Amino acid sequence: MPDTERIAEVSPTLFTAMQRCGLAVHLSRTHRWRQGSSSSNPPARLGTAVHRVLGWVSTDQRTELGPSEFEAAVRQRWHDEVALEEKAAAASIGESYFGPAVGWPGYATTEERLVIEAGWLAAEVSNSIGIERWVERPLSSNAPPMRGTPDLVLLSDVGARVVEFKSGTVAPEDVKPAGRFGLQVLMYAAMVRQHGIPVIAGEIRPIGRARLPVEVTDGAIEEACASVLAALDDFNSAVDEGETVRLARPSDRSCGYCPHILGCPAIWAGGTNELNDLQVLEGTVERVQQAQVGSVAVELEATAGTRLGVVTITGLDPRRLRDAASLQPGEQVRVSGLRLRAGGIGLSAPPGAWVQLARTSGEGIDT
Numbered sequence: 001m002p003d004t005e006r007i008a009e010v011s012p013t014l015f016t017a018m019q020r021c022g023l024a025v026h027l028s029r030t031h032r033w034r035q036g037s038s039s040s041n042p043p044a045r046l047g048t049a050v051h052r053v054l055g056w057v058s059t060d061q062r063t064e065l066g067p068s069e070f071e072a073a074v075r076q077r078w079h080d081e082v083a084l085e086e087k088a089a090a091a092s093i094g095e096s097y098f099g100p101a102v103g104w105p106g107y108a109t110t111e112e113r114l115v116i117e118a119g120w121l122a123a124e125v126s127n128s129i130g131i132e133r134w135v136e137r138p139l140s141s142n143a144p145p146m147r148g149t150p151d152l153v154l155l156s157d158v159g160a161r162v163v164e165f166k167s168g169t170v171a172p173e174d175v176k177p178a179g180r181f182g183l184q185v186l187m188y189a190a191m192v193r194q195h196g197i198p199v200i201a202g203e204i205r206p207i208g209r210a211r212l213p214v215e216v217t218d219g220a221i222e223e224a225c226a227s228v229l230a231a232l233d234d235f236n237s238a239v240d241e242g243e244t245v246r247l248a249r250p251s252d253r254s255c256g257y258c259p260h261i262l263g264c265p266a267i268w269a270g271g272t273n274e275l276n277d278l279q280v281l282e283g284t285v286e287r288v289q290q291a292q293v294g295s296v297a298v299e300l301e302a303t304a305g306t307r308l309g310v311v312t313i314t315g316l317d318p319r320r321l322r323d324a325a326s327l328q329p330g331e332q333v334r335v336s337g338l339r340l341r342a343g344g345i346g347l348s349a350p351p352g353a354w355v356q357l358a359r360t361s362g363e364g365i366d367t
């Protein structure tokens with residue numbers, strides 16, 4: 001087994017991804033290793049743009065600007081950063097489906113929340129006399145092997161506070177010590193501690209919303225480190241044994257934006273029970289109809305996935321799904337990202353969902 005498939009050290013972001021679905025992490029790593037590239041998705045790309053803007057606010061206080069000028073500067077920076085993400089997405093075969101960034105789910109809300117958060121952060125920075133700031137400073141640790149760049153570490157005479165910004169939804173359980181973001185803060189706390197600096201607090205900041213404290217104690221840090229070691233061991237054992245399918249954690253949340261769903265061995269071996277409203281189908285095309293301008297409807301005899309038998313799929317956009325326009329009766333396809341239509345008859349490709357479609361052969365996906 002190539003060493004590239006094992007994980008030697010883990011970042012908090014990678015650890016969260018491993019917890020969400022270890023199989024998706026494995027598939028992304030092997031895809032990147034073979035193809036030299038990997039796919040992202042709109043929420044992740046908007047989150048990246050948010051982090052870059054807030055990093056800029058943390059380091060460049062723009063104290064000469066009045067409130068409206070500052071807001072205009074933040075919006076301009078946001079648009080510049082999003083343009084970079086939009087360009088990268090357009091260059092990715094899978095992500096080109098999403099089109100211009102203004103149509104990405106949550107685009108407008110994220111911008112408005114970012115403007116609010118940037119204002120709060122700028123005020124905090126200009127008032128924090130005697131506080132040293134580490135802005136996205138790379139940190140690492142040997143035991144467990146970890147590496148990462150916390151968004152912000154605030155250092156005072158009494159110790160450090162670790163701050164993480166989040167552009168998406170944060171639930172109360174996420175900031176508990178075993179929650180996905182609580183664990184991230186504790187991993188960063190462990191890395192800060194390696195510098196001989198005590199960590200006295202942690203904070204998750206869902207942008208533009210109330211800040212959520214993370215309880216940081218030595219015991220909680222030790223438990224987080226033990227979780228990291230256990231997860232690394234579990235992942236690498238599965239790789240060594242060629243049993244990475246056991247790392248799969250199918251769910252609506254994990255799979256809805258997963259670039260591997262059409263070829264996922266867990267999903268197509270019947271692991272669809274946890275998908276809730278998310279619909280995936282494999283079957284034979286029976287009929288294809290240009291339902292209206294820019295939309296294709298397909299009747300499918302489904303043999304695998306979340307529905308079996310004859311299913312009508314509406315709303316497939318051939319500008320985004322190149323294969324949709326050329327489908328022919330008799331062809332085998334897989335489709336993901338569908339939802340039940342209102343009234344429960346048939347499935348549709350709703351706005352904001354990531355619909356993927358590919359012809360299949362006896363061996364799997366033709367891409």
Ligand code: SF4
Binds near residue numbers: 248
């Ligand atoms: S489709 Fe779901 S189960 Fe399969 S790799 Fe992606 S996230 Fe994991």
